[in-house]
Amino acid sequence: MFFKTGKINEFRLWGLLLTLAGMGIMILGTAGILLWGRQGQLIAGIFLILGMISMMGSMAIYFWAGMLSTSAVILKCPECGKQTKMLGATDRCMFCKTILTLDPNLSNTQTSLEQKS
Incomplete structure (x- = not known):
């Protein structure tokens, strides 16, 4: 992105x-x-x-x-607590820009994803 x-x-x-x-x-x-x-x-x-x-x-x-x-998945952001929509394996919260994922394999690499961006 x-x-x-x-x-x-x-x-x-x-x-x-x-x-x-x-x-x-x-x-x-x-x-x-x-x-x-x-x-x-x-x-x-x-x-x-x-x-x-x-x-x-x-x-x-x-x-x-x-x-x-x-068709996006609606979930609650763990950081700001607002409902947001997610496309694909990873996406960002529409409000606080936190990286979100539903894939447990990608959740461990959250800090490396933030460093690449």
Whole structure:
């Protein structure tokens, strides 16, 4: 994981970044009309299509994260005591970022996982 967050929250973060990038690309595209007039309409059209593709990718990531969230294991974090969702063999608490696992073989290597991150 790139950031020290839960996997579901990381998917949502990438969806948000794609949404913001798509909106920024669309705004830059419409600025082409102001800068170049009639010739800028082609640039605006291209940038609007690229922004729309980015927004559609964002929608797909949000849908995927939602589907993963429905099948995630819900457990209580031993550190903060709040309910959190876990994907895979190891994941982080959504609230306190504690590394969680249900696999007894991986529970002994908790300190080595924290050192790698």
